[in-house]
Amino acid sequence: MILTKQHRCLHSASCVCTKGHLTEEVIFLVFNHLNWNPKLIVALSCTCKWFDDLAKRVLWKEFCKTRAPKMMLDLHSNGSHIVDGNWSALGKLLIYCSGNNKNGLFNNIHIPGHFVYRTRFSRTSGKSFLLPHCRTDVLYVSDPCEHLDQGEEGDVGFFRGIFKSFATSKVRKMLISRSAPMHPTEVCPYCKAKLWNMLAAKMIPSSASCRLGAYEDCIEYYVCLNGHVLGICTLLPLSDTDEASEE
Ligand SMILES: [Zn+2]
Ligand SMILES: [Zn+2]
Known part of the structure; x- marks a missing residue:
């Protein structure tokens, strides 16, 4: 049997999606409609490995291009590219202030991270x-x-x-x-x-x-x-x- 991405999902311990009814195209259209809602992307990525892969390849990229189009064009111009998988990092950078944990990067300041x-x-x-x-x-x-x-x-x-x-x-x-x-x-x-x-x-x-x-x-x-x-x-x-x- 050929292992499709949906099937692979069955073998992930953290995954709750057991049927794989949705195709990438459907998810793309739904999230386009939701204006690439980042909290929803994060929430679903935590529950489904298949979705997480899709989010890293496609959804975060669309999110970045929608929220900061000029900056994304510039960051990727002249042969510059962002390594695959780093779209999610870039997306989070746009909307998440990481704060600081006690004993973290910056002294003893404790300020929890938050969405902006x-x-x-x-x-x-x-x-x-x-x-x-x-x-x-x-x-x-x-x-x-x-x-x-x-x-x-x-x-x-x-x-x-x-x-x-x-x-x-x-x-x-x-x-x-x-x-x-x-x-x-x-x-x-x-x-x-x-x-x-x-x-x-x-x-x-x-x-x-x-x-x-x-x-x-x-x-x-x-x-x-x-x-x-x-x-x-x-x-x-x-x-x-x-x-x-x-x-
Ligand atoms: Zn980094
Ligand atoms: Zn902040």
Whole structure:
């Protein structure tokens, strides 16, 4: 008997789909109608291995192209490509602020991860996160996701991003030539790859904190082997004049 994808599903311990009535085409049409609802994709991926495969190949790709069409065109132009399977990582990057676990990537801050309704990613903003020598690299960085009044930490901002063609980027070359350390235990929340420490490599320019509206010595970020960026900063309070001008 030829094992179809639906049949293979029967052998997965975690799978609850025992009949495989739905074809890829039907799922595609249904999810198109649902505007590639990411929470539903995640929920179904957890229950069915067959669906998870389809989501990684097709659904996350359509999701990304629908939510950030210009950014996706740019990330994939000039022969650049995103390795198969990384569409789901990219999709999650667009809509999920990963927060931080106690004893996680960033000190002892505990802020749970959460979905975000919509985040703006900017290539211009990304330039501020690169040393002058590396500014020909293309990096998209989000606006900070603000978590206010986090005890001693004050106002915390998380930001995330992605490099275009990270494999051939100047940043990657420099990280390797400087023997930048990787985090010993934590991995990228989007693709599970190891993470380089940009602060330890002394590769965070002061323009980055300016861009975020953060204290200059209170910013750090990591880049994973696939070019996802994860960062944290302490945001400056609004000054009196800022508040006055808003009234
Ligand atoms: Zn957040
Ligand atoms: Zn990653």
